[in-house]
Amino acid sequence: MTTTARPLAPLPKAHLHLHLEGAMRPSTLAELCRSQGTALPVISARYGTFADFQELYLEARHSLRTVDLLVRLVGEVVADAAADGAVWIEPAVHLPGHRGLGTDAEVLDILVDAGRRATEATGVGVGWLLSSDRTLPPELALDQATLAAAHAGDGVVSFGLANDEAAGAPEPFGPAFAVARAAGIISAPHAGEHGGPDSVRGALDALGADRIQHGVRCVEDSGLVGRLADEQICLDVCPTSNVALSVVPALQSHPLPRLLDAGVPCSINADDPLLFGRQVAGEARDAVRTHPDAAVGDFNFFEDVRFWELVLLALRCLGLIRTQGRDVDQSSNAGVHAGMRDDGSAVGVADQDDRTADASECADGRVDVAFQRVQAVLRSHHLVTLGL
Numbered sequence: 290m291t292t293t294a295r296p297l298a299p300l301p302k303a304h305l306h307l308h309l310e311g312a313m314r315p316s317t318l319a320e321l322c323r324s325q326g327t328a329l330p331v332i333s334a335r336y337g338t339f340a341d342f343q344e345l346y347l348e349a350r351h352s353l354r355t356v357d358l359l360v361r362l363v364g365e366v367v368a369d370a371a372a373d374g375a376v377w378i379e380p381a382v383h384l385p386g387h388r389g390l391g392t393d394a395e396v397l398d399i400l401v402d403a404g405r406r407a408t409e410a411t412g413v414g415v416g417w418l419l420s421s422d423r424t425l426p427p428e429l430a431l432d433q434a435t436l437a438a439a440h441a442g443d444g445v446v447s448f449g450l451a452n453d454e455a456a457g458a459p460e461p462f463g464p465a466f467a468v469a470r471a472a473g474i475i476s477a478p479h480a481g482e483h484g485g486p487d488s489v490r491g492a493l494d495a496l497g498a499d500r501i502q503h504g505v506r507c508v509e510d511s512g513l514v515g516r517l518a519d520e521q522i523c524l525d526v527c528p529t530s531n532v533a534l535s536v537v538p539a540l541q542s543h544p545l546p547r548l549l550d551a552g553v554p555c556s557i558n559a560d561d562p563l564l565f566g567r568q569v570a571g572e573a574r575d576a577v578r579t580h581p582d583a584a585v586g587d588f589n590f591f592e593d594v595r596f597w598e599l600v601l602l603a604l605r606c607l608g609l610i611r612t613q614g615r616d617v618d619q620s621s622n623a624g625v626h627a628g629m630r631d632d633g634s635a636v637g638v639a640d641q642d643d644r645t646a647d648a649s650e651c652a653d654g655r656v657d658v659a660f661q662r663v664q665a666v667l668r669s670h671h672l673v674t675l676g677l
């Protein structure tokens with residue numbers, strides 16, 4: 290089989306499952322620990338329990354002791370995303386974790402402002418995902434949802450539910466998600482990571498999930514996989530995180546290929562680059578190489594196209610959901626969906642027909658033709674070329 294190698298960093302990516310503090314640079318954490326006189330946490334390839342992992346996460350959060358450090362973190366996260374080829378990121382933040390720096394509303398204003406300045410500097414769009422904590426009372430999540438709703442279209446794009454699934458089922462958080470969704474905010478809770486199919490069903494039925502962060506344990510129920518495919522619910526999948534936290538035993542057995550084969554839209558993400566050692570391009574590289582037909586160091590031909598699908602699906606899910614009711618050309622029959630970001634720039638995405646065409650071209654061994662074709666489609670619609 291023909292193979293081709295292509296740098297993945299320049300391909301346009303939407304990074305939809307990324308926790309702000311978990312995206313801190315290791316060098317920044319080391320610097321802060323030194324200056325604050327605290328022990329440097331040990332980053333590991335695997336974490337014994339969710340609690341072990343969470344302890345490290347909280348140490349990174351606790352190192353953000355001033356507003357300047359929080360602003361610096363946002364700037365570094367967005368700069369790293371730009372270097373990694375992301376065109377859009379949705380960092381998740383649990384605002385009450387930063388009450389030492391101000392009220393939730395004040396901290397959100399700081400983040401939104403820092404995100405906007407980072408966008409101006411890099412061109413990477415930033416939409417905040419306000420996260421609620423499933424181990425805390427649902428009334429507190431309602432407060433967060435109310436704040437998210439007040440900032441809908443003003444920096445906040447999505448609402449989440451995080452922390453240990455074993456400690457909190459989705460259902461009690463339904464009222465909070467209803468408030469966020471009524472304001473046009475994307476519902477993007479964690480589910481199907483440490484929880485099984487019931488947690489995914491709960492995210493769909495009680496929280497009206499538009500996207501599910503992780504969701505991979507849906508594979509334990511084929512009917513549920515079919516439902517996710519039918520309803521085109523995007524799973525924001527994080528393969529390395531799943532291995533590090535023993536959700537799956539190894540990358541080689543990750544259900545991502547099965548999910549895609551079943552027609553479930555999936556985006557590929559890094560979750561917490563600080564703790565798992567990968568940015569999104571690295572995740573993609575691993576996903577490509579772990580296909581059984583792939584040669585190490587090369588990209589398998591079919592899987593290279595499959596990676597294109599991942600890129601396009603992530604952007605499509607972003608564009609189509611975020612731009613509901615706004616200036617969107619979804620009627621185009623030329624194979625491109627167009628959406629507008631908050632800063633007014635366009636996001637263009639080739640649709641199903643074009644992916645099919647690309648796949649058939651690649652089967653003939655002309656991957657560069659397919660690559661150029663997508664470029665041409667985007668350019669012909671006067672859309673930004675997203676760094677292609």
Ligand SMILES: [Zn+2]
Binds near residue numbers: 308479560
């Ligand atoms: Zn996560």
